[in-house]
Amino acid sequence: MLALVRLCLLLVCLKGSAAEAELTPPHDLFMLTLNTNYTLTWDWDQSAAGSDSATFTVQYAGNHQLKKRNPKWTTVCAETSGRSCDLTRSGLNYLGLYTVRVQTNMNGSHSVWKSLQFCPDKDAAIGPPSxxxxxxxxxxxxxxxxxxxxxxxxxxxxxxxxxxxxxxxxxxxxxxxxxxxxxxxxxxxxxxxxxxxxxxxxxxxxxxxxxxxxxxxxxxxxxxxxTEGVVPWWKIFLFFLLSLVSCFLVVLLFLYGSHRCFQMCKATFLPNEKLPSYIKQHEGDYPCLIVSDCELDLCDPVIVCPESAILMNNPAVDSAAPPAGLDQDRSGRHSRQNSSSSGDSGVYSAGGNSAGLQPKVASTFTDVNPLFNSEKLNMLSMNSEFKVSPVVQDEGVVDMEV
Known part of the structure; x- marks a missing residue:
């Protein structure tokens, strides 16, 4: 009975070995490396499997583990359908020596392992400067x-x-x-x-x-x-001159712009023309303003001197003959006024001679006060309430009441 059991186990093992031998393993194993980046690549004949798909398993172990009775293999890629496996993050020591193997899996069957010896320090390529x-x-x-x-x-x-x-x-x-x-x-x-x-x-x-x-x-x-060299002195001078001209132009443009902006603001908020244009076009059609009594108070004062002072200051009057109608008493009064030894001053009455004095008053305005121009006389003539009346004073000065 025991012999029969052993025979059955032997047949099963032989059948499994025959199935594994029939499955094609990977081939052309190659380690693609750069610095510390490692990728295992391989090839496999798909025609041997027909329409069935195959997967692959990748493992590695240090060569010092292979000396043990039961070495420890670390699986990196399990049941992968690709033709490559990245071992970069597997923690391989750059100075270590390893054995990497790959196996084909299909429908529960496994091929034999194909292995590759790999030493990063010796086999990994180095890259150029980064x-x-x-x-x-x-x-x-x-x-x-x-x-x-x-x-x-x-x-x-x-x-x-x-x-x-x-x-x-x-x-x-x-x-x-x-x-x-x-x-x-x-x-x-x-x-x-x-x-x-x-x-x-x-x-x-x-x-x-x-x-x-x-x-x-x-x-x-x-x-x-x-490469560069020593810059010639003429280039330095040229660069300095160009920079100086550029700065001058920038400042000039800034000042011109500021002036234009100021002029525009001034013309907008403080225009020179006080009256609107449509009023200035009809400026001659409007009547002149009548001067009021209050404005007369702002005029220059007028002083009317006596006739004796006018005759003394006006040579033309002294040399002229006395006008017709004047009696000897008036000439006598002239002589008394011109006499320096007499201390009495003559007194003129308002009656009788007032008509003859009015022209003298008008001429006295223009002779005594030249600043009182014709424009002020026109303003005074427009005021209907303006009246002139001579007043007799003790000192011989004729005042004018307004």
Whole structure:
């Protein structure tokens, strides 16, 4: 009975082994790497499975685990339908040695494992600098390099402490003629190229190197810039002159704009024309204003001097003959007034001679006060209440009452 059971188990194992042998395993395993990014790729013959779809399982283990009786395999991709598996986040040590294997699964059956030995330090490729910048300082050329980055955005110098860079630079061709490329190496990320010509355009390419396993990256894309030199004095003077003229024009435009703005505001809020235009067009059709008594108080004062003072101040009157109708008494009074020895002053009565004095009063206005012009006389004549009456005073001065 025991022998029969053993025979059945043996048949089952042989049948399972035959089914696994019939399923085609993956082939052409390849590890695609860059710095610390690892991706396992493979190929598989679909024609052997017909219309059925197959899946794949990927595992890895350290080579030191393979020496144990029951090694520990870590599954990275289980039952994946693709032809690749990303091992970047699997925690592989850059200096470790690993075995990676892949198996085909279809309808509950499994193929044999296909394995690959992988050492990141030896097999992983390194990339070029992640960033390159050029700076010009006079006639020198400054180069700024950013280290290649690993999967955690750190510098690859954390894994490759002997990493350095190869720099190739050359003069950009002019008329189809270029200079011979020059090469230099450095392990720093900032350097200055002093052996360059001023006012010349140069191009630079850089790649990474590691000598332990003789690994090199590809070159970066060419980056070009032009060097500078000493600026001639005439250029400095020209720039200064242009800047001075520009500042003057800006100030002039500002002042002109401010003046125009002020004039517009003044014309808007404080116009020069006090009367509207339609009133000024008919200005001659309006009657003149009548001067009131209050406005007469604002006129200049008028002083009427006696006839004796007028005769003394007016030579033309003294030399003229006395008008007709004057009697000897008046001439005698003239002589008494002109006499300096007499202390009595003559007194004139308002009656009899008032008609003869009125013309003298009018002439006295114009002779004594020249500022009293014709325009003021017209204003006085328009006032119907204006009256002139001589008043006899003791001192011989004739006053006018208004």
């Amino acid at each position: 960033k390159v910048q050029l700076g010009v300082s006079g006639s020198t050329l400054d180069i700024f390099i950013t280290d290649p980055q690993n999967s955690s955005n750190g510098s690859m110098k954390e894994q490759l402490n002997k990493l350095y860079y190869e720099i190739v630079y050359w003069e950009q061709p002019k008329d189809g003629k270029g200079s011979t490329p020059m090469t230099m190496t450095t392990d720093v990320t900032m350097l200055t190229l002093s052996k360059v010509e001023p006012w010349t355009r140069y191009c630079v390419q850089i790649r990474s190197h590691d000598d332990f396993y003789n690994k090199s990256s590809t070159f970066t894309q060419p980056l070009c810039t032009q």
